[in-house]
Amino acid sequence: MAATHNQEPTQLFWFRRDLRLNDNHGLFSALNNGKVIACFVWDRDLLNTLQLDNPRVNFIHQSICEIKQQLQLIGSDLIVLYGNTQEQLLKLLTTYKIKTLHWNEDYEPWAIIRDQQIQKDFMDYEIHCKMYKDQTIFAKREILTQQSKPYSVYSAYKNTWLKKLAHEGCQSYLSENLLTNFHQLQPQKDDFTPLQHGFEQLPALTGGATQAQQRLLNFTSKLATYNLNRDYPFQDLTSYIGVDLRFGTLSIRQSVQLATSQNNDGSLTWLSELIWRDFFSQVLFNFPYVVTQAFRIEYNNLAYTNNPVWFTAWCNGQTGFPIVDAGMRQLNQTGFMHNRVRMICASFLCKDLLIDWRWGEDYFAKKLLDYDLASNNGNWQWCASTGCDAQPYFRIFNPYLQSKKFDPEGEYIRKFIPELSHLDNKAIHCPSNVDLFSATNYPTPIVNHPTQVKLAKIMFATIKKD
Ligand SMILES: Cc1cc2nc3c(=O)[nH]c(=O)nc-3n(C[C@H](O)[C@H](O)[C@H](O)COP(=O)(O)OP(=O)(O)OC[C@H]3O[C@@H](n4cnc5c(N)ncnc54)[C@H](O)[C@@H]3O)c2cc1C
Missing domain, CATH: 1.10.579.10 (DNA Cyclobutane Dipyrimidine Photolyase, subunit A, domain 3)
Incomplete structure (x- = not known):
């Protein structure tokens, strides 16, 4: 792994389900803290559990290729690794003098356990880990009932969510304005491509933040009538951004900003759908037994x-x-x-x-x-x-x-x-x-x-x- 500044202390940003350079909270903070190198790890154990017709592997690959190209244009690169996640991250310590490791939070129970382990591993080397909320507008226990309990009724959750949004706003993190803070890196070799490992290319939506922006743009003119059209499957009138929010090729904040930029039945209905997404995220975080059991x-x-x-x-x-x-x-x-x-x-x-x-x-x-x-x-x-x-x-x-x-x-x-x-x-x-x-x-x-x-x-x- 060749770096031009490998002995200079650096911030490490770990891309996970936030595959974009713009409005990325964790990346914004890393770039504000000093010079940054960025990595993505293909988790071998996770990939081994997937069928070869899994549509998401190619989407992720396209998205990280776009980030690589954008970083190469400014003389840096994305370090793409393959293997056991912990081992691969720790391996970077042999090449780079890392000061802080930054990542955006993931609220799935298995990811929380993995992240705690990685935090411990890095603490052993006296390297701090910093985590940020990026995937949802409100997360974990930020929205609670008056009895300080997580909500299990959507309409009540939504009312509190809307009040909190009105109070706190929905601030963007303009990481795209700080890209000059990436370290100069020589082009890095990729350790993994889906084709090499037999993953099929399906006729599915294309990955990458550019396509995500295009999908959001295409939807803008459909937003005002979303409430009238969204239930008809033969029409092409929903946003198709589900996958972009899943892998972070689109920022949830930008999506909510679009929803709140209009005040009509379509935009209010669409905002409610985005709130359902936050709602289920906090259900999973607060009631993790739902992964295998009925909530009731x-x-x-x-x-x-x-x-x-x-x-x-x-x-x-x-x-x-x-x-x-x-x-x-x-x-x-x-x-x-x-x-x-x-x-x-x-x-x-x-x-x-x-x-x-x-x-x-x-x-x-x-x-x-x-x-x-x-x-x-x-x-x-x-x-x-x-x-x-x-x-x-x-x-x-x-x-x-x-x-x-x-x-x-x-x-x-x-x-x-x-x-x-x-x-x-x-x-x-x-x-x-x-x-x-x-x-x-x-x-x-x-x-x-x-x-x-x-x-x-x-x-x-x-x-x-x-
Ligand atoms: C059985 C079942 C399984 C589902 N599985 C998933 C899933 O794995 N991932 C997923 O993102 N959505 C899931 N949904 C919710 C919903 O069907 C999809 O989010 C939506 O169809 C995606 O299309 P779109 O991006 O055009 O959505 P739009 O109608 O444009 O909505 C915008 C965004 O709001 C969010 N959203 C919309 N509806 C819901 C909802 N009911 N719950 C949570 N978020 C919502 C999504 O992020 C979506 O992209 C599921 C729904 C059902 C009934």
Whole structure:
């Protein structure tokens, strides 16, 4: 590892889920503290747990390549390492005289444990670690009830969140203005590329902060009518920034600034969605048992039937329920699924197929480009009625009615289930009712919705009586 100033004391900034040079809180502070070198570590153990069709690996790679190019343009570079994270970070101490290690906080339980360990390791070398809030507007225990407890009801959390934002504002950290404080570095060799390790390139959204800015810009003109359009999956009218907030190619502060720059029903609804993200982040931080258990622990004992054949049909978009199958095929092909359809597919898995929400959560975790433990877990538990402030268990989506309401002309279904494209706008929602149906190779419904609804209600009601 060749550095031109390797004996000069330096600040080390560790990029994690904040893959951008602009409005980056931790990077801003590091650059304000002196000359900086920056690194990213591909965690070998984590990568080994991923399937080769995981869409996120290429997104991360594209994002760090962009940072590398931007730093090389100013005579510096991003040091990209591969291996055990602790070992790789400590290895840097043999080459550089590091004064302080800076990173932005991560609130996932396993990341908290890893970060505590790294902090200890560096303390052994008398190197301080400094951590910053960057991923959310409010984090951890910043928003509490009057009894100093974390919120478990979204609407009350949101009211307090809005008051706090009005009081404190939403300040940017203009790291992009301090880039001259990066150390000059000779070009560094990358230790990892997804291709080399067999990771597939899917036709998914492209990584990097430039693309993220473009996505936000494209959405700006759609913001005012977001409340009217967001539920229609055939329209292209949501922001698609989920993945950018997940990997930090876009700053949450910039997103909230956009939301609050307008005062209309669209911008207020979109802001509420960003607040849901903060809400689930603090649920995960304050109630980390939700990673494996129901938030409402009485629902750990739900007697799901967990039919593996039905689960495979659900995963492959072969249940015979067009709106569900279209959603699952969108997910499998693109790494994205529209929010309304995520709700329909999740409800269908838990309450029509009577399969444990954790199976679905796990499948989404493998396939979603914007997969985020807090949001995925929170939303799955919401749909499964096991979570805090969740959908009541007796309110069960009817997939046929949802389909007619939110995809009235079957445009979304036709896009992802071409074998149904010949059906008219009425038949397409429930093709098994149609004679023509036998001519296609689309499956007949694997369950009867009204029967399954009764069974789901019994499953929940049994728990209530215990
Ligand atoms: C079963 C299920 C699983 C989900 N898993 C994830 C996940 O792993 N990661 C994820 O980011 N979102 C998840 N969501 C929430 C939501 O579906 C996505 O955030 C949204 O579809 C992303 O598209 P978008 O960026 O165009 O969102 P927009 O509609 O433009 O919303 C803007 C942003 O607000 C946030 N947001 C919107 N809705 C929610 C929500 N319900 N909960 C939390 N944050 C929200 C996201 O960061 C999103 O990018 C899930 C929803 C369901 C029902």
